Amino acid sequence: MNYGDTVRAEIYISGSVQGVGFRRFAKNAADRLFVDCNPINLRDGRVLVIAEGRCEAIKILTNELRKGPTISRVDNFDVSFKEATGNVYDF
Secondary structure (H helix, E strand, O other), X not given: OOOOOEEEEEEEEEEEOOOOOHHHHHHHHHHHOOOEEEEEEXXXXXXXXXXXXXXXXXXXXXXXXXXXXXXXXXXXXXXXXXXXXXXXXXX
16 A cells, blocks of 8 residues: 555544544544545444545544544544545445
């Protein structure tokens, strides 16, 4: 995988991540990096972030998401990289 390649990341984040603006934080961070992003609250309390963009930008995004907004608490963070599909809303 080259840094310029387009990749897809599926990121599962748990902790205190719902009701604290985590999805907006993720979307804003992705927008600044020109990454397509779809953050979703899951029923089990986690947030799933589907993101596609340049490998380098995705790596920066994952670093930001590990921290989250100041009022959140990230306990677990699991990311898997896949081939980009061109649609972050199709999973």
